[in-house]
Amino acid sequence: xxxxxxxxxxxxxxxxxxxxxxxxxxxxxxxxxxxxxxxxxxxxxxxxxxxxxxxxxxxxxxxxxxxxxxxxxxxxxxxxxxxxxxxxxxxxxxxxxxxxxxxxxxxxxxxxxxxxxxxxxxxxxxxxxxxxxxxxxxxxxxxxxxxxx
Numbered sequence: 001x002x003x004x005x006x007x008x009x010x011x012x013x014x015x016x017x018x019x020x021x022x023x024x025x026x027x028x029x030x031x032x033x034x035x036x037x038x039x040x041x042x043x044x045x046x047x048x049x050x051x052x053x054x055x056x057x058x059x060x061x062x063x064x065x066x067x068x069x070x071x072x073x074x075x076x077x078x079x080x081x082x083x084x085x086x087x088x089x090x091x092x093x094x095x096x097x098x099x100x101x102x103x104x105x106x107x108x109x110x111x112x113x114x115x116x117x118x119x120x121x122x123x124x125x126x127x128x129x130x131x132x133x134x135x136x137x138x139x140x141x142x143x144x145x146x147x148x149x
Contacts, residue, residue, distance in 0.1 A: 005119045006089075011126060012112040013133050017141045021100050024107045025072045027141055028098050035140040037132060038062075044077070059085045064096070074099050079115065091116045109133070 017024060032051070033040035038060065042051030047069045053062040061083050068076035079094040094115020101108040111133045117125050139145040 006116045007119050008115065009117050009122060009125070010112060010114045011122075011129055012110055013126075013129050014108060014110040015134055015138050016103060016106050016108050017138065018106050019141055020105060021072045021102045021107045024100055024109060024141060025075075028075050028100075029069075031140065034146040035132070035136045037136060050080070061085075062091070067095075068097075072100060087118070089118050109137070111137075 027035075029045040032044050036053065038053040038055040040051060040053060043049040044051045044064075044066055047066055049066045051064055053064070054060065061081070062079055063081040064077045065080050066075065067078045068074060075098045077096040079092050079096075082091045082094075083089070094113065097110075097112040097114060099110045099112070101110070111129060113125060113129055
């Protein structure tokens with residue numbers, strides 16, 4: 001049951017990395033477990049692949065599906081099931097969109113969270129998205145530093 005105190009929002013953050021678009025795109029398809037801060041199970045490398053994120057001993061669960069895949073340009077994940085057990089927050093229907101733009105021998109990565117948040121949690125969303133993209137993904141792509149679960 002969806003928590004009634006939710007709101008629809010969109011947040012975009014971006015980074016530029018000194019790697020070609022093809023390399024960055026490959027990381028987004030094949031190395032999610034190495035930069036995403038939650039336990040990862042499943043596949044995310046082709047259209048209609050499904051995968052699960054879990055954390056906090058099952059207190060956070062998200063099943064996702066790759067619904068858009070444009071080689072070297074765009075990947076979109078759709079949350080098909082979700083629950084944060086601590087407050088019954090459900091963000092099913094949210095899209096997580098990665099868009100790549102070549103900039104010479106660099107790549108601009110724009111990440112957009114397009115979906116549901118609890119009222120009053122916009123700043124938390126910004127902090128989490130910025131951490132995952134600007135810190136974890138950036139470090140993984142630029143120097144191979146992997147997130148350790």
